[in-house]
Amino acid sequence: MSLREAVVTVRETGDFTALQESIPYARFMGITAELVDGDVTARMRYSEHLVGNAAVPALHGGTLGALMESTAIFKLLWHGETTTVPKTINITVEYLRSARAADVFARAVFTRRGRRVANVRVFAFQDDPDRPVAVATAHFLLVQD
């Protein structure tokens, strides 16, 4: 299935399987998404190659950024009106606590979704959604350059 077809499937069924399967990096990272209580929840399945500090052990900061950027894009695709993949303008990742060697989940909130640009906040957590391990704010370009 092409990326565009996979995006259409997400819109029509809320099933992200084809979309995540069509993105090589999502497969490499073990990043998946599903609708939970009507909202997109993304998950990064723990794997040894995601570790940044083997002594603690703690997940690599970059992997948390990757999960949160992916979460925002999944949610924008689910909500979007075109099949154009949003382009990341910028992302700021803030690390709040060490992420242990376990699955990480993330949810995104649209702070503002205009016609051209969306501002999205993302929260990544492990056990307790109220105790995020990292948060991100990102801007996305929703139209072609």
Add this chain to the structure above:
Amino acid sequence: MSDSFLPQRDEIRRRLEGRYVGAVPHNQALNLRVVDYRPEHLSLALPYRDDLVGNPETGVLHGGCITSLIDATCGGAVIMSLAAPRRIATLDLRIDYVRPALPHQEVICDAHCYKVTRHVAFVRATAHHGDEESPIATASGTFVVFRDEGRQDDDGEST
């Protein structure tokens, strides 16, 4: 550079590749490579790979692996700036994508740790395809530097 300085540089490169790139599972999974280093500066390369592509229609690498490259390079630049080995953790990292990355090309990140205080280090970085005058991304990050090596604090992500 004099010839007598070369063995020392090779030794530093070996240590960087062994302890920083090789000993960090995710850096190794991305095949990060040391390109250049000098005090307060580090450059790492992320080789292009099909399994790191974010958009199969364009073949461009996913922003996530560029985030990991920039985080790793900035953290390494902090380590290169410290007089003694310390545990560090990223506090925040901001990345601006100033132009689209190109498919089938490796990405190089140059990071400069321009200020270290007692507990915090400040870093600026750019990511490019080999021409640093034409960046794909510019970034800035702050890192906390742990002075108490014996304790594992719960206030930051370990790099």
